[in-house]
Amino acid sequence: MAEFDRQLREHGSSIHVHRRHWYSLRIDYFLLALLILLMATGAFVLYSASGQQIMYLKRQLVFMGVGLVGMLVVAQIQPRFLERWAFLLYGAGLALLIAVIFFGVGAKGAQRWLSLGGFRFQPSELMKIAVPLMVSSYLGARILPPRFGAVVISVAMIAIPAVLVGMQPDLGTALLIFAAGGFVLFLAGLRKRYLFGAVLGALLAAPLFWFYLLRDYQKLRIMTLLDPQSDKLGAGWNIIQSTTAIGAGGFSGKGWFAGTQSQLDFLPESHTD
Template identity: 65%
Template sequence: GAKGAQRWLAVGGFRFQPSEIMKLVLPLTVAWYLADRALPPRFFHIMVALLLIGLPAALILQQPDLGTALLIAASGLFVLFMAGMGWRYIFGAVILAGASTWPAWMFVLKDYQKQRILTMLDPESDKLGAGWNIIQSKTAIGSGGWEGKGWMNGTQSHLDFLPESHTDFIIAVLSEEFGLRGVLVLMSIYLLILLRGFWIGIQARSTFGRTVAGSLTLTFFVYIFVNMGMVAGLLPVVGVPLPLVSAGGTSVVTLMAGFGILMAISTEKSAGPR
């Protein structure tokens, strides 16, 4: 577990994070279910897909791990979006989400989750407590400037001011040591990967390939967006790794497996309903 959340399972001498594996299993499952159905999906098929998405998300929420639960659910919802789900359902979901904000705040969110949201809005209110990570990450990002301080010369991480500097907040370390230009290089690499993923989805010859490729690519983007937004203080702090950069065993394995699935889809030759 980490900070009260039970996220890892130990099998022998090997520890892994089941919620990371769901990033692949869930979109594959939803895409498999929709592959033989008429598209765009009908209301009944959407409800079944939402059930497939909701069950694992609810289990992850019990860890508790709200951030990962929302991201896992998003990976499944992206499949529905790529399958051509009607806009009336999308607008209805947005309205429902907006209407449930207050009840969720009152009855669902735990105290520490509320604190993270309040800290995002005003990190200075608890400089030495909940706001410490955000303040230190902003300091690291700002002190790097355009050129950065140089490899291994960052003070915030190497003097242990910045917690989780090798995992969730590693983009702040990169920004401090390599500056804005280093971050722009990384973002350019991400952009190329995203464009390639979307192109594979567009070129896919089957419904299954198209929906899976689109979902995996969008999930990749969301992880980048959430991590960078979190470190910059624009989003609440959640345990989301930065793809290809953050340390982590299971997350790296699932990311590489996702890329492997995209490569397999790109070599798809025969056209068919699946």
């Protein structure tokens, strides 16, 4: 009995040391295990949906590996460090967005990329992180809930990069940047009257946005989303085939390499759709 108690204590001690090791890395090992399981499931599904094209699987595995390493590195960064460097990150992101206007690489009617040494990247992706960091750093040094002046400056911090991204044009990313910064404002305790004013302003600006700012293909995407049947063989094709694939597979799917919409090439981009 004494030997059993000793072994139980040693086992408990080893578990405690194991947990401390993960906590020292600022990683929740349970969430990490779930993340790896989700990534593995995604890789298997991608390989099946792409018609066994190994190229897509290899690329996805590389992205997953880089993402995991990046997660481990970022997890070691202290919040104070991020707060201190938020302005520099934001400024660098703005400079890169301006550089896209003059030196950007175009593709499919959009100029969103910069090319450095054969490597292409989108500066707008950086702003998805830089904008909420900058707004939170700015508001964190001020009285909360934010007063009118702080709200105006915060909105300007959000709107400038969002407008630059929208000019590329990349409406989806511009809206994500605006939402990311706006969510920080909301969490900072934005007063209800400011929230009401923002909603009212958005409603009043919607007609102007639709008739003068949105391009024809952007309007078509919105209309197709609302009614894909209006253009079954054109703009609505992907949505119809995607929903058909989901309906045919149900909750459990049709099986390994058995998806009719993907295997029979009904989906133009089966590895993403």
